[in-house]
Amino acid sequence: MGLIDKKRFRSTFEAFSEIGATDAGGLHRVALSEPDVRVRDRFVDALEDLDLAVRVDEVGNVFGRREGTDPDAAPVLIGSHLDSQPRGGRFDGQLGVLSALEAVRVLADHDVETRRPVEVVNWTNEEGTRFKPALMGSGAYTGAHDVETVLSTADDDGVTLAEALEAAGYRGDAPVGAERDPHAYLELHVEQGPVLEDRGLEIGIVEGILGMSWLDVTISGDSDHAGPSPTYTRADALVAAADVVTAVRRLAGRLDDDVVTTVGEFEVAPGSINVIPDTATFTVDLRSYDEETVQAGVEAVEREIEAACDREGTSYTMEEIWRIPHTEFSPEVCDVLERSADAAGCSYTRMIGGAGHDASYLADVTDAGLLFVPSVDGKTHNEREFTEWTDVLAGAELFAEATIRLADGEHPGNS
Amino acid sequence: MGLIDKKRFRSTFEAFSEIGATDAGGLHRVALSEPDVRVRDRFVDALEDLDLAVRVDEVGNVFGRREGTDPDAAPVLIGSHLDSQPRGGRFDGQLGVLSALEAVRVLADHDVETRRPVEVVNWTNEEGTRFKPALMGSGAYTGAHDVETVLSTADDDGVTLAEALEAAGYRGDAPVGAERDPHAYLELHVEQGPVLEDRGLEIGIVEGILGMSWLDVTISGDSDHAGPSPTYTRADALVAAADVVTAVRRLAGRLDDDVVTTVGEFEVAPGSINVIPDTATFTVDLRSYDEETVQAGVEAVEREIEAACDREGTSYTMEEIWRIPHTEFSPEVCDVLERSADAAGCSYTRMIGGAGHDASYLADVTDAGLLFVPSVDGKTHNEREFTEWTDVLAGAELFAEATIRLADGEHPGNS
Numbered sequence: 001m002g003l004i005d006k007k008r009f010r011s012t013f014e015a016f017s018e019i020g021a022t023d024a025g026g027l028h029r030v031a032l033s034e035p036d037v038r039v040r041d042r043f044v045d046a047l048e049d050l051d052l053a054v055r056v057d058e059v060g061n062v063f064g065r066r067e068g069t070d071p072d073a074a075p076v077l078i079g080s081h082l083d084s085q086p087r088g089g090r091f092d093g094q095l096g097v098l099s100a101l102e103a104v105r106v107l108a109d110h111d112v113e114t115r116r117p118v119e120v121v122n123w124t125n126e127e128g129t130r131f132k133p134a135l136m137g138s139g140a141y142t143g144a145h146d147v148e149t150v151l152s153t154a155d156d157d158g159v160t161l162a163e164a165l166e167a168a169g170y171r172g173d174a175p176v177g178a179e180r181d182p183h184a185y186l187e188l189h190v191e192q193g194p195v196l197e198d199r200g201l202e203i204g205i206v207e208g209i210l211g212m213s214w215l216d217v218t219i220s221g222d223s224d225h226a227g228p229s230p231t232y233t234r235a236d237a238l239v240a241a242a243d244v245v246t247a248v249r250r251l252a253g254r255l256d257d258d259v260v261t262t263v264g265e266f267e268v269a270p271g272s273i274n275v276i277p278d279t280a281t282f283t284v285d286l287r288s289y290d291e292e293t294v295q296a297g298v299e300a301v302e303r304e305i306e307a308a309c310d311r312e313g314t315s316y317t318m319e320e321i322w323r324i325p326h327t328e329f330s331p332e333v334c335d336v337l338e339r340s341a342d343a344a345g346c347s348y349t350r351m352i353g354g355a356g357h358d359a360s361y362l363a364d365v366t367d368a369g370l371l372f373v374p375s376v377d378g379k380t381h382n383e384r385e386f387t388e389w390t391d392v393l394a395g396a397e398l399f400a401e402a403t404i405r406l407a408d409g410e411h412p413g414n415s
Numbered sequence: 416m417g418l419i420d421k422k423r424f425r426s427t428f429e430a431f432s433e434i435g436a437t438d439a440g441g442l443h444r445v446a447l448s449e450p451d452v453r454v455r456d457r458f459v460d461a462l463e464d465l466d467l468a469v470r471v472d473e474v475g476n477v478f479g480r481r482e483g484t485d486p487d488a489a490p491v492l493i494g495s496h497l498d499s500q501p502r503g504g505r506f507d508g509q510l511g512v513l514s515a516l517e518a519v520r521v522l523a524d525h526d527v528e529t530r531r532p533v534e535v536v537n538w539t540n541e542e543g544t545r546f547k548p549a550l551m552g553s554g555a556y557t558g559a560h561d562v563e564t565v566l567s568t569a570d571d572d573g574v575t576l577a578e579a580l581e582a583a584g585y586r587g588d589a590p591v592g593a594e595r596d597p598h599a600y601l602e603l604h605v606e607q608g609p610v611l612e613d614r615g616l617e618i619g620i621v622e623g624i625l626g627m628s629w630l631d632v633t634i635s636g637d638s639d640h641a642g643p644s645p646t647y648t649r650a651d652a653l654v655a656a657a658d659v660v661t662a663v664r665r666l667a668g669r670l671d672d673d674v675v676t677t678v679g680e681f682e683v684a685p686g687s688i689n690v691i692p693d694t695a696t697f698t699v700d701l702r703s704y705d706e707e708t709v710q711a712g713v714e715a716v717e718r719e720i721e722a723a724c725d726r727e728g729t730s731y732t733m734e735e736i737w738r739i740p741h742t743e744f745s746p747e748v749c750d751v752l753e754r755s756a757d758a759a760g761c762s763y764t765r766m767i768g769g770a771g772h773d774a775s776y777l778a779d780v781t782d783a784g785l786l787f788v789p790s791v792d793g794k795t796h797n798e799r800e801f802t803e804w805t806d807v808l809a810g811a812e813l814f815a816e817a818t819i820r821l822a823d824g825e826h827p828g829n830s
Binding site for chain 1: 606607608609610625627629638639640641642643644645646648651653654656657658660661664667668675677678679680681682683686687688689690691692698700702768769770771793794795796797
């Protein structure tokens, strides 16, 4: 039983996955690269095959609209992104767009009437690899990013997003943002973490996304010859920075259960085998759902840097370059997802996500919901990214179920 | 009193220091750069003014020979290097060459007859910045480096040492290496460390140079998204490497009194603010006079890497890329230096040096000696490198005194 056509869904997933496929089974489909343009064309074809009204906005977000019975009702927006990380996986983003496409196909299969229109969307440049920042299309749609700024953003070769969209045929003329805010937004995504797999569950109903702080730190010491400099004379920027890396890791277990901390960028200068480093620059990524915990974390990191610099005779600067509050998804949409999961017979848990998604921006303007399917070994952003097909099907089934509920549709099982 | 002409010595030092001078009071006189060629010309002029027989060997080492009274006696070789680090200091190397020049001028001033010939030398490319490795000219002279290999060594622009020497007019025709090994070699150098300044002494009589091991280490973990990856799932190459940096520092105080340890190169990949590093590569420089301690240090570093990798779930490779035994300078030359210091009324200590010098290679083929003058704040390899002029004069006086003794000269004070 079930709403979705499993065979069709799988063959669609496989056909889309051929566009930009890597030898190792991943996807290399960076935003507005040749394969990203080809997959957009394929997506538009699929929307048109369903007689959806296709529109492309000025930043290249692509929408396919299926009308509802109530001309005054705000639409339900469903989708994700088709671009990938460089040598990324086949599930991140693509699975959400294709689950949304399948949901609308289900509506067509059963001639389901919905009171609300349903719109399928592919957001431009979620990954932010070629054009920065990430979440570009959804951020422009919700007003978080200025449209002109986004359009004039250049890649490393100086090509602007506007030029790349023009060349690709995806510089649309629809204004960016909704004429009226959608009634709800729903997105399916791979978890990109280990929780669902570890707990043996099919579905994560995401109640929110961790808040986050990004810090830039520079530690300054003295460079000296590694041979004739006794330890007591040294002010080694790397020794102090290594202390901080260890301390930052320890904060993850200390501040609160959900805190994760990462030092991702790390460089030393002058970087010569027999010269004591005089400079270490690094970043700190600190996340927690609780905003006071994030603040306490930033303060704890600075105290650790101070202590490390005291010990080593170095000095430091620390700058917070980004702070984002946690995202709280719509409790109503979470309830719909829970009822849909019960109806679809899926195993699930409510959970907090660790990374931002297009749904995070949509939560600023509408009742947004996000559901996760498991990631094997929690792997993401690489070609080994994988989700068991039984889990994919459970997610797509629940997604179709929830879409009908959110759009006030007559459930085909009840007709 | 005293042998040297203090005013002449200082004016010579200042004139030489103008060649390649930096605004900040340092020297930028990389081997066979335009200023290095100019200072060589100035050096040859000074040798010729003393009627010394100048010869240039195939790798550009420049010698000025003053004959002795005994035609069968092996010469005493004295000198150092005139090239500098990029934006380096005025004392490192230059002070040794000019002290040697002053010693021969003292011989001329007083018509001192020595039984042994005295040769003043400027070694090519001690610093090893443009052409690698360091200690190139002295290493070729003593047979540690193959002459053809040295001549075909290219800089970053593909220019070989042979071509650079040819263009500079310093591709000599004298064969590299002595017809017969010198009777002794003597070099004055700045300490490049804090010991003499801290102890308020003018002179260090260097009995040896620390042995050394250089290690290349790579730690491999897993890259993952910084948000949705709980700490228990991580294998963070940087966290493990930071543990090792801390442990390597701790070994300096633990293994033995004279042990110094440095991590100088350190890189992580992929190096993105929200991605857990999967690779950390770094070097370890570990020095001690005792060779068993160096060996124990290498083994201790590997145990620390193993422990860090065990904790973090990472793996590693470690390769020893260079091991050099300690240098032991000639006890006889040390005794001559000590008697000369007593005669010159200098305060001194015997000590062990931390870094290699041209004298280290010379110790392989002759009775070599090295004397240090203090470095203010232990600074070297930068423009702030400084030695108080009173200490410079004490060193030059002792150097002239010792040169006469080593060459079996009639001391002018005794005539």
